[in-house]
Amino acid sequence: MGEEQRVEEAEEAEERSAPAARVVHAAVIEQGEEELERPLSSLFWSGVAAGIAIMASVWVSGALHHHLPDTPWSEAVIALGYPFGFLIVILGRLQLFTEHTAVAVVPLVRRPSREGAWRLGRLWATVFVANMIGTAAIAALAVFGPVQSAEVLDGMLAVSRKLTERDAAATLLQAIPAGFLIASIAWIRSAIEGSGFSSVFAVTYAIALGGFAHVVAGAAEAFLLLWHGEVGIGWVAGSFVMPALAGNIIGGTGLFALLAHAQVKDEL
Template sequence: MPDSPPRPIPNARVSARAIYQTIRRDGEEEMARPMGSLWWSGVAAGIAISTSVIAEGLLHTHLPDSPWREPLQAFGYCVGFVLVVLGRMQLFTENTITAVLPLMARTNRQALMCIARLWSVVLIANLLGTLVAATFTDIIGFATADQLAAFHEVSRPLLEKGWLETLLHGIPAGFFVAAMVWMLPNARGSEIWVIVITTYMIAIGGFAHVVVGSMEAFLLVLAGEVALGDALWNCLVPAFIGNVLGGTVLFSLLAYGQVRQEID
């Protein structure tokens, strides 16, 4: 009687090679999706990620003015990422690793066009989603005056940084999101903690995330505190560049480098 195949070891960690192959396969599937599916998933992600700013603002209104108010309200920043990641919605900064790993394995013109299509559709859809959320919050007015003031208060640090500082602060944000994507296959029931820990680091560090930052920017634009052009150029463009550098150039290259000699 032939020997039965070995059973998998419970709770054994997934190897780096297996993680790479999982993320690479996810990236290939995402790039093959119809444009309409990517678009509506991206809009939904933009609306959902806006709850990070809403949750931060709501915590701000309920916490006393004390030295520990900011570290506690920063947990609100994690809410939108939990909704987006566990809801499998299209978030641009996740795609800085999922779409890039297939490109590193097979660099050609078609792969470059696919990633350009994916990034452009998802990013524009994300920004439209945050604009819808900001408009609903400010103009339609679901929030009370105190809550709206709190949303503006937690968003104002966005305007305090210079162009280069925002770019530099976008690098660790992109790195942490890519690290979150890389760790999720090993989470196995602890996914929410992986998401919370990595995104809390973005919040507590004051790092710049282009999509969450767009919700903050649109709220301040609608409040008349900054011009739209200034918000786009001084806040979102450098955050975008920093997120790409941190997620793609830094983390993805490191992730690919450690398995390059082990994959086909």
């Protein structure tokens, strides 16, 4: 075997191999820095759009609930509707709390500073508030406006009522895996080129099947129940939104971002 052939084979092997963990880490840091440097107005309106778009998950799930019979396997099919809102939001590069906000933690973990903590807090607060405004607005439109049939709305409400089956403590615990899984999407997409659709669909479908709690998607369901008169604002905030927010932060930031950084910190 000639030297030229060995070089060609080595180059081909490098092309076929997955990128090293530190390369993926560097790509995520770059994404995080980009998010931290965006103007507040851009973050806000992108977050509002994400809150509105995430309702697609509830719409499709509600439509599937309406059309499917009440059988043991129907829940697994209804869960196929859950990824749709996430596909629109994440592939559309809209600001979603947990997905974009988790990658923004990595630059701070690498170089801790007061300024970095301030920038991260600004990003988190802006995106979270914007997401809540978007979900509240689109849920009100779904209840009070003729944007879907009455049958589909009934299906959406039936899907959303599952939130009321767990208390705040259960919501917090079930939000931790959701935060971890959503945060993993940014790393998967950085590691595997062209994996956007499949990675988002697989991860969010797993969240739906597992019955885990995502603060933004769940807020769309909670506000739907609120506007329909089935729960109060105290329940929305205290029994779902705040526990889910805490769990998502623990899972997406405290676990995934920190562990992902820990695996490469000695290589940097």
